[in-house]
Amino acid sequence: MDLTFSGFIEQMTSSPVLFIAILLTIGVIFVNGWTDAPNAIATCVVTRCMGAKPAIIMSAIFNFLGVFVMSMVNSTVAMTIKNMVNFQGNHTDALTALCAAMAAIVVWAVTAWYFGIPTSESHALIAGLSGAAIALQGGISGINFSEWVKVIYGLVLSTILGFVFGFLSCKLITYLFRNADRRNTDGFFTWAQIAGGAAMSFMHGAQDGQKFMGVMLLGVYLSHGMDTTSGVELPVWMMLLCSIIMGLGTSVGGKKIIKSVGMDMVKLEKYQGFSADLAATVCLLISTLFGIPVSTTHTKTTAIMGVGAVKRLSSINLNVVKDMVLTWILTFPGCGIIGFLMAKLLMAIS
Template sequence: MTIEWTFFLSELMQNPILMVVTLLNIGVIVVNGATDAPNAIATAVSTRAMKPRHAIIMAAVFNFLGLLLVSLVSTAVAHTIFSMVDFGGDSHQALTALMAAMVAIIVWGAAAWWFGIPTSQSHSLIAGLTGAAIAVQGSLDAINGAEWMKVIYGILLSTLLGFGLGWINYKIIGRLFRNADRVRANRFFKWAQVGSGAAVAFMHGAQDGQKFMSIFMLAIMMTAGMGMDLSGVAMPMWLMIFCAFNMGFGTAVGGERIIKSVGMDMVKLEAFQGFAASLSTFVSLFLATFGGLPVSTTHTNTTAIMGVGAAKSPKSVKWSIAIDMVKTWVLTFPGCGILGYICAKLFLMIL
């Protein structure tokens, strides 16, 4: 079964809450493109392999392609987000709570972007949905524990694998090229950086884009009274293209603040070190995406950079910046979750 775009437009014109949810989700996707996506090419900018504007355009294009092409093969991450919480059987209340979650997510993400702090839109999304679902259901029964545990697995994978691969790749590449001509090696790794940056942007589109696709599917199925069973329901092509376009647009219009925070302030990298970090990020995102584990691109890329920096020299990493980022991630789940809960309670009383 496939949901046609004509059906979605028809429902959109008849249901103002669905219209608000749609606009807010577009806003969240654009904010994600402006805040999370630039991390994909932060290392290429920090090593001077690419100019910021060229890197951002590349990231926008590959974000679009990543979501579109990977979703044709696997929508595992979208299914995980869709099944993570239960908004109940009342379609009006469920849609209202979903709208509240979107408000919480975009407020949290916009505030982080304003202060130039790399934050996880993925964690904000999960937290906001969870808080809103608990509000509408009135208990923790709103949470699907088995699916929610994939978030924990994703955090562990992105942290440990990102850092570990960064450390290992630095050592391997350094050993393989230790006798290479420095000028020729730098020229090679400049282009390798461009390629690995494009690959990370590709996987970011696939990973994060699917999360927002699931929000649209939740909204559409709630509005149509179809419940929360995705079995037999295919992700429509028009939805993939729509989400991919909005994410690419967000990346194209913003991002230099985040690039500086992650790629240039945390640790100074040479070309081969930047390649080692990007390669580590790509592998981690690839495994997580096809394993249905929702992870943060920011989190994964940051830990990979830290791994490379630590392999180079623990003193070369500005750990204070890394600690500030960890504090942000730690605050996101309770902070955005509580915000989602409060917004849902408020909207349910008003609407």
């Protein structure tokens, strides 16, 4: 198996279905940078530590570094995503189903972005792949439940631990600076939050970049009639490609998502924004090192909720939270059904 960049281009040009699958995957990576990455810098922007444009540029750079550096350290997340579904059988149909899954994710993510609701591209990816795999196999044999367990772990981590870490980090910061003059700490928390936004962007790239590289590898191997990527190492060119595309997507913007996460849900001060970034970054780092795919969106938003709960639960805008939770709940069945139907349709006409 030739995984050099020149070999990859040759494979794409010789297989139209693989070419479409890779283009759609690149589109999903771009949309992820556009709609999901702004969560990382939401608190930094709304507390006026940075303007939106420089924050987006910073996020793009650290998304790039996150994909590149963490993939070289530990690529377990990428392998978990690839092994989550069963695309065995007719490999032309399998590649077609993969195309359907990627298209479903783009439709779901852009729709959520239009309404300014931060959805999880991680869960959309898992749902879209699962729906397409079920369509391909004609039943739940398309799902590898031993790998799906890691998704459940990730869901728990990104919601419960995000909230708990957010609450505890804010409590700790409040205690450490209890006797400080707020005017004297303003500069410190400005720079601390910029660092926190950079760290969140880095971990977003580390988590989500690996997930989409796993899909790219799946497409390449399916085009060669292979069902497993056991023992394969992620090529450096793939890390660079993924990080560049994600960075470009982030640079497009995401002000609707920034507003929903950083302004509408909880009114934050600088020390609170830093507490949320610190909590979410630690949670994402732990998950990535243990190879557990989690949602950066869920982690960041629940960390903000935890920070808001330090003062009082009533400080959290429950109407915004309700919209977010509803979108999270609907992502698995909604994106899964779209992936299933698209896969059935494309396989029928191909």
